[in-house]
Amino acid sequence: MSRVWSVDVRVTPREGILDPAGETIRRALGNLGYEGVHSVRAGRLIRLEVEADGPEAARASAEKMCEQLIANPIIEHYVVRVREG
Incomplete structure (x- = not known):
């Protein structure tokens, strides 16, 4: 039976890729003293609501x-x- 699921997708640059x-x-942050x-x-x-089994x-x-x-x-x-969800 299908229901709605909350899905969080966190996307970040891969290591070695300029950011x-x-x-x-x-x-x-350094300029603010950190x-x-x-x-x-x-x-x-990205937050999704996905219907799935x-x-x-x-x-x-x-x-x-x-x-x-x-x-x-x-x-x-x-x-x-x-x-x-």
């Missing part, structure tokens, strides 16, 4: 969405988290 937004944040911040990786959070089906659907549209797998890494 201009993260570097800008790091510099701004000198101990050595690295910042900026990303984005179970959490694994919701995860599989979200992963397919990531591969086709949400993330660029060449330069980005994504993590999918499913919870009951």
Whole structure:
């Protein structure tokens, strides 16, 4: 039986890929006096509500969405988290 699942997708740049937004944040934090911040990786959070037969089906659907549209797998890494909606 289908139900709605809340799915969070966190997308971040892969290690070794330049992250201009993260570097800008790091510099701004330094300017605000937070000198101990050595690295910042900026990303984005996408929240989906997915109808599926179970959490694994919701995860599989979200992963397919990531591969086709949400993330660029060449330069980005994504993590999918499913919870009951």
